Amino acid sequence: MIALLINLIIYLLVIGILYWLVIYVIDAIPLPQPANRVAKLVLTVLVVLVIILLLLQVAGVDLGGARLPTAHLNP
Numbered sequence: 001m002i003a004l005l006i007n008l009i010i011y012l013l014v015i016g017i018l019y020w021l022v023i024y025v026i027d028a029i030p031l032p033q034p035a036n037r038v039a040k041l042v043l044t045v046l047v048v049l050v051i052i053l054l055l056l057q058v059a060g061v062d063l064g065g066a067r068l069p070t071a072h073l074n075p
Helices: 002-028 033-059
Strands: none
Touching: 002 033
16 A cells, blocks of 8 residues: 555656646747647646546546556565
């Protein structure tokens, strides 16, 4: 159980860093305002869906084949 929580924390950190990086790149590229907003909205929706999948997987909910990679630690 501890390994699963550590795995979840690592995934959340990686997702957060990637989210920050993409938002930074979107802000650095001079996109017109509607395109900038749409790109941020799509990215936010994708990140939220991935986080929901991660939390459901930790809770033990069967996702019907939509599994995210997990680390298997041998004791």
